[in-house]
Amino acid sequence: MRIGVTIDLATVPLADVPALAAAVEEAKLDLVWLDAPQDRPEIALAAAATCAGTTRTPLIGAGTSVADHHPLYLAEERHVTDQMLGGRLVLGLRGDNEEHLSEWTEVLLAAAAPVPFAHHGPRHTIPAGLPPHTVNPETHVRVTPPPYALEPTLWLLGNAATAVAAAYALSPMSEKDGSWVWRDMEGALGRACRRLRRPALRDWDPEAEEALDLTARLLSERDGWGLDTTLVRLAPRPGTAAWTGALDDLAAVVRPRLQQQRLPSGLEELWTTEREVTT
Amino acid sequence: MGVEMGVGLWTFQSTVSGRQSLPRLYRDFPELAATVERLGFAHLWVAEHRLWYDAFCPAPLLPIAAAAAATTTLRLGTAMTLLPQHDPERLRSLAAAVDDAACGRLELGVGLGHRDAEFDALGVARTGRGRRMEAGLRVLDREPRDRRQDAMWGGGMARAALERIGRYGMSAVLPQTLDAEGIRRAVAIITEAAHDAGREPGRIGMIRDLWVDPDGDNARSWFLPRVRRHYREEAGAWWVLDGVHGFERPELLDKQVERAATSAIAGTPDEVAARLTALADAGVDTIVARVNFDFVSECALRDQLELLASTVLKAVTS
Numbered sequence: 001m002r003i004g005v006t007i008d009l010a011t012v013p014l015a016d017v018p019a020l021a022a023a024v025e026e027a028k029l030d031l032v033w034l035d036a037p038q039d040r041p042e043i044a045l046a047a048a049a050t051c052a053g054t055t056r057t058p059l060i061g062a063g064t065s066v067a068d069h070h071p072l073y074l075a076e077e078r079h080v081t082d083q084m085l086g087g088r089l090v091l092g093l094r095g096d097n098e099e100h101l102s103e104w105t106e107v108l109l110a111a112a113a114p115v116p117f118a119h120h121g122p123r124h125t126i127p128a129g130l131p132p133h134t135v136n137p138e139t140h141v142r143v144t145p146p147p148y149a150l151e152p153t154l155w156l157l158g159n160a161a162t163a164v165a166a167a168y169a170l171s172p173m174s175e176k177d178g179s180w181v182w183r184d185m186e187g188a189l190g191r192a193c194r195r196l197r198r199p200a201l202r203d204w205d206p207e208a209e210e211a212l213d214l215t216a217r218l219l220s221e222r223d224g225w226g227l228d229t230t231l232v233r234l235a236p237r238p239g240t241a242a243w244t245g246a247l248d249d250l251a252a253v254v255r256p257r258l259q260q261q262r263l264p265s266g267l268e269e270l271w272t273t274e275r276e277v278t279t
Numbered sequence: 280m281g282v283e284m285g286v287g288l289w290t291f292q293s294t295v296s297g298r299q300s301l302p303r304l305y306r307d308f309p310e311l312a313a314t315v316e317r318l319g320f321a322h323l324w325v326a327e328h329r330l331w332y333d334a335f336c337p338a339p340l341l342p343i344a345a346a347a348a349a350t351t352t353l354r355l356g357t358a359m360t361l362l363p364q365h366d367p368e369r370l371r372s373l374a375a376a377v378d379d380a381a382c383g384r385l386e387l388g389v390g391l392g393h394r395d396a397e398f399d400a401l402g403v404a405r406t407g408r409g410r411r412m413e414a415g416l417r418v419l420d421r422e423p424r425d426r427r428q429d430a431m432w433g434g435g436m437a438r439a440a441l442e443r444i445g446r447y448g449m450s451a452v453l454p455q456t457l458d459a460e461g462i463r464r465a466v467a468i469i470t471e472a473a474h475d476a477g478r479e480p481g482r483i484g485m486i487r488d489l490w491v492d493p494d495g496d497n498a499r500s501w502f503l504p505r506v507r508r509h510y511r512e513e514a515g516a517w518w519v520l521d522g523v524h525g526f527e528r529p530e531l532l533d534k535q536v537e538r539a540a541t542s543a544i545a546g547t548p549d550e551v552a553a554r555l556t557a558l559a560d561a562g563v564d565t566i567v568a569r570v571n572f573d574f575v576s577e578c579a580l581r582d583q584l585e586l587l588a589s590t591v592l593k594a595v596t597s
Binding site for chain 2: 013014015017018040042043045046047049050051052053054067068069070072073076077080081083084086124125126127128129130132133134135136137138141142143144145146148
């Protein structure tokens with residue numbers, strides 16, 4: 001299982017993001033998820049871009065949402081950010097309205113393909129074909145630069161996520177119980193679900209729950225509905241000693257216990273003993 | 280106000296005549312920005328265009344966000360964000376976020392844009408770009424302002440554009456084709472409009488295509504033909520000349536290319552410094568040396584930045 005942590009951009013200044021992402025990389029965790037507030041969805045990719053020069057390895061997730069403006073901005077910014085991150089970008093798109101989330105998903109997928117496209121949707125027509133535009137009029141457009149990754153990752157969130165994810169064979173992010181989500185996904189997609197990651201967002205307060213208890217919670221979901229990527233929303237304030245300690249717990253206690261179906265007897269005791277000595 | 284010197288123009292293009300690795304251009308950019316800072320330049324500028332085969336960067340604020348994390352004093356600007364092509368509320372929020380990431384070092388330049396295809400893809404009529412520019416500026420100018428007013432930059436040469444720059448108290452990016460007298464006239468128009476609006480006029484900037492070599496003939500023979508080729512493709516495919524795109528009006532295209540090439544500055548450090556000092560004498564206080572083109576390799580760019588910093592930068596800003 002891959003483990004990442006979330007950073008709430010409603011409370012963390014963008015200037016602090018690179019150092020926090022570097023701390024996640026230093027802890028050798030897999031993913032940093034930058035969650036934009038719903039009234040400022042555009043700042044997620046800006047935050048992700050700040051991690052380009054300061055991290056080298058972790059996946060960088062940017063949680064944004066469908067808005068009233070044109071989806072081409074998001075497509076373009078997604079590609080530029082993915083180039084800056086060398087293909088490490090995971091875009092999360094939140095939408096509660098199925099028609100709107102569907103249209104934005106359609107545009108993002110079309111824009112990421114390395115060929116020109118046209119889009120005729122309920123809210124947007126691309127290109128618009130406006131009468132005054134007579135110099136080199138286009139019938140199709142190509143969004144450039146292309147993303148770095150051949151198939152850049154797109155996860156869907158929100159009330160419309162499962163329906164739209166099933167329509168486009170994308171991963172929905174489970175924010176609550178994932179079992180019904182994946183029952184629906186398997187019903188719609190069958191074996192095609194095997195190519196999809198099964199991410200979930202989960203809260204953890206190290207003051208209230210031992211790392212081993214979190215491990216048991218995630219193991220149960222892994223074995224129950226197939227959770228394979230967990231984004232942990234930590235209770236401690238990012239950048240504090242408690243937060244850094246939680247990163248270490250996730251990397252040294254939780255994640256190794258989620259990698260195998262079972263562990264040989266004695267191994268966990270060895271890890272525990274060593275950790276007690278080093279900490 | 281002393282003369283400041285920065286460098287440009289990062290476009291992240293890979294053209295037929297200047298093929299580049301896009302992942303490498305983007306990956307290396309934060310470190311390159313740190314180098315520009317270390318060399319002592321005041322600012323670095325990134326451009327915006329969209330939907331073109333050469334991958335011209337459509338979202339300059341994002342490379343700027345990445346560069347912000349790799350630098351501490353370098354100011355980072357857009358030249359230009361095509362404001363009428365944007366949702367101004369969204370742009371205001373995004374620019375504020377990037378300015379936060381840069382701890383107040385964002386210089387937001389806004390221009391009109393000119394390609395039909397860019398406007399059309401976004402469902403915006405190019406013919407309404409002037410009105411959209413005004414509406415966009417009102418949004419960006421709204422209280423509480425996110426940045427110093429002179430960290431907003433406007434471009435243009437027409438009287439209306441210069442008056443708009445003054446009216447909003449913005450800094451100006453003047454066209455590189457202006458001579459000393461043209462600069463003085465532009466400054467006067469901007470200053471008068473600013474005072475009429477009860478604002479302080481901003482800085483006066485100019486981006487100049489520029490190349491330095493200890494051997495001046497080398498600079499000219501290497502740089503000027505490549506600049507002509509660069510503008511021939513750009514103006515031929517993009518610029519509207521007499522109602523059609525440039526390649527359909529070869530005689531007008533030749534004139535435009537020659538005009539651009541004539542305004543480029545290439546020579547020894549002393550020659551280039553003298554030309555830039557003359558600009559400063561005419562009223563330009565912010566010079567952006569455009570040394571980054573599609574035809575300039577990364578290695579050549581780094582050498583040029585080093586040479587420029589050790590010679591012209593010192594001469595012009597001392």
